[in-house]
Amino acid sequence: xxxxxxxxxxxxxxxxxxxxxxxxxxxxxxxxxxxxxxxxxxxxxxxxxxxxxxxxxxxxxxxxxxxxxxxxxxxxxxxxxxxxxxxxxxxxxxxxxxxxxxxxxxxxxxxxxxxxxxxxxxxxxxxxxxxxxxxxxxxxxxxxxxxxxxxxxxxxxxxxxxxxxxxxxxxxxxxxxxxxxxxxxxxxxxxxxxxxxxxxxxxxxxxxxxxxxxxxxxxxxxxxxxxxxxxxxxxxxxxxxxxxxxxxxxxxxxxxxxxxxxxxxxxxxxxxxxxxxxxxxxxxxxxxx
Amino acid sequence: xxxxxxxxxxxxxxxxxxxxxxxxxxxxxxxxxxxxxxxxxxxxxxxxxxxxxxxxxxxxxxxxxxxxxxxxxxxxxxxxxxxxxxxxxxxxxxxxxxxxxxxxxxxxxxxxxxxxxxxxxxxxxxxxxxxxxxxxxxxxxxxxxxxxxxxxxxxxxxxxxxxxxxxxxxxxxxxxxxxxxxxxxxxxxxxxxxxxxxxxxxxxxxxxxxxxxxxxxxxxxxxxxxxxxxxxxxxxxxxxxxxxxxxxxxxx
Numbered sequence: 001x002x003x004x005x006x007x008x009x010x011x012x013x014x015x016x017x018x019x020x021x022x023x024x025x026x027x028x029x030x031x032x033x034x035x036x037x038x039x040x041x042x043x044x045x046x047x048x049x050x051x052x053x054x055x056x057x058x059x060x061x062x063x064x065x066x067x068x069x070x071x072x073x074x075x076x077x078x079x080x081x082x083x084x085x086x087x088x089x090x091x092x093x094x095x096x097x098x099x100x101x102x103x104x105x106x107x108x109x110x111x112x113x114x115x116x117x118x119x120x121x122x123x124x125x126x127x128x129x130x131x132x133x134x135x136x137x138x139x140x141x142x143x144x145x146x147x148x149x150x151x152x153x154x155x156x157x158x159x160x161x162x163x164x165x166x167x168x169x170x171x172x173x174x175x176x177x178x179x180x181x182x183x184x185x186x187x188x189x190x191x192x193x194x195x196x197x198x199x200x201x202x203x204x205x206x207x208x209x210x211x212x213x214x215x216x217x218x219x220x221x222x223x224x225x226x227x228x229x230x231x232x233x234x235x236x237x238x239x240x241x242x243x244x245x246x247x248x249x250x251x252x253x254x255x256x257x258x259x260x261x262x263x264x265x266x267x268x269x270x271x272x273x274x275x276x277x278x279x280x281x282x283x284x285x286x287x288x289x
Numbered sequence: 290x291x292x293x294x295x296x297x298x299x300x301x302x303x304x305x306x307x308x309x310x311x312x313x314x315x316x317x318x319x320x321x322x323x324x325x326x327x328x329x330x331x332x333x334x335x336x337x338x339x340x341x342x343x344x345x346x347x348x349x350x351x352x353x354x355x356x357x358x359x360x361x362x363x364x365x366x367x368x369x370x371x372x373x374x375x376x377x378x379x380x381x382x383x384x385x386x387x388x389x390x391x392x393x394x395x396x397x398x399x400x401x402x403x404x405x406x407x408x409x410x411x412x413x414x415x416x417x418x419x420x421x422x423x424x425x426x427x428x429x430x431x432x433x434x435x436x437x438x439x440x441x442x443x444x445x446x447x448x449x450x451x452x453x454x455x456x457x458x459x460x461x462x463x464x465x466x467x468x469x470x471x472x473x474x475x476x477x478x479x480x481x482x483x484x485x486x487x488x489x490x491x492x493x494x495x496x497x498x499x500x501x502x503x504x505x506x507x508x509x510x511x512x513x514x515x516x517x518x519x520x521x522x523x524x525x526x527x528x529x530x531x532x533x534x535x536x537x538x539x540x541x
Contacts, residue, residue, distance in 0.1 A: 170368040
């Protein structure tokens with residue numbers, strides 16, 4: 001029955017409740033970050049950062065096995081190093097951010113692979129690559145919730161300069177020195193949330209819960225706060241529906257969540273009321289003024 | 290009267306090539322100063338140096354007791370991402386940064402100020418529109434509203450009336466004169482000599498090097514303008530280091 005499908009699994013199984021809590025926390029923090037990534041035309045930067053984190057997490061795994069803190073720490077270090085170095089290079093030289101980021105994430109990826117191959121162990125990195133949201137333990141859940149809280153607080157502090165830096169960076173530079181620190185804090189939040197996501201969704205898919213809901217939001221709101229609300233809501237909906245889908249069909253849950261988000265995205269591209277395709281094809285009669 | 294802004298043998302430029310060469314002069318508080326000169330004369334570079342976006346290659350720019358953020362700056366081609374989803378009201382309100390900072394609220398009084406500033410530039414009724422829907426002239430009006438809200442002692446406008454229709458530039462010129470009447474210092478880079486002669490008491494004529502600085506009627510003479518036009522936009526890749534340590538100021 002409907003109840004058995006939609007609510008039953010979460011009442012019956014604790015791991016489903018944990019997964020739902022995890023994905024809700026990830027949505028709350030990750031979706032707003034994704035909206036800003038999209039508005040700053042940095043969507044692929046998120047993807048690049050995800051790759052940069054991978055070797056850090058792998059090294060953590062090498063050193064101490066499937067240890068939550070070692071892997072988180074390794075990922076954070078690798079991500080921060082790449083984010084900060086590329087940000088510093090972009091701000092102090094003529095090289096644009098995308099080019100310097102590409103350089104640094106390729107270097108960190110190559111470095112990571114080299115280190116792993118030097119050890120010569122055949123490591124099962126599937127967990128790191130695609131996560132396992134159905135196996136979140138208390139500790140992991142707490143780490144996710146902690147990082148999400150930190151993200152939301154930091155976003156509240158940097159929200160205003162972040163918006164101004166997106167709209168008119170030169171203006172921000174003339175009225176305040178907050179521009180560079182804001183940018184670095186934002187990049188740090190990107191890293192934190194990618195690392196946060198990889199326990200549940202893996203390094204490669206964790207960026208999906210940030211970017212796809214942002215894409216959805218663009219089609220439903222013309223206003224930045226509206227976009228953030230829509231993005232958070234659609235991320236949570238994807239998380240919930242993805243878990244249900246994976247429970248019913250036995251599709252792996254991480255990919256199921258991203259696939260549901262992709263479904264929402266396609267529906268938004270078609271039917272969104274801000275620039276959706278259907279709306280463009282049948283715009284109605286033009287107005288008088 | 291002591292000067293508010295002082296240029297001491299300032300050279301500004303890019304990659305060691307000077308765009309403004311050995312400029313000296315003073316701007317009194319409350320001055321209404323036009324900066325004129327051909328394209329490439331260094332007007333924008335001078336302003337970038339003044340607001341602290343560009344460090345002088347040599348010489349000094351003193352802004353007295355002011356801090357950099359006490360100078361409101363309207364760049365020539367404002368670097369605004371017009372596709373960003375922000376309303377006209379919110380965009381203008383960013384001009385309040387100096388009073389609100391990172392976390393300060395925008396209270397009822399500030400909201401009234403924003404509405405008044407938008408009304409002053411003729412944008413009432415546009416508050417909820419996204420900035421992407423504005424025309425070029427309306428965007429320039431909005432940028433003026435933001436300058437208005439910055440409530441700065443010194444206002445620097447880089448070619449504010451370019452590509453703006455007559456009605457809009459007349460309205461915005463009215464604001465400039467209003468600022469002057471309030472005792473604020475206004476510097477504006479301009480190309481319209483008639484407008485400068487009619488409304489700006491003081492002028493500096495730049496052609497990479499200062500040609501003349503003083504009362505507008507004495508600066509904008511035929512000889513000076515001709516001299517300015519002759520000093521071509523030389524950017525010599527093989528230029529040798531400038532030997533002049535302290536060239537006597539040609540204009541002061």
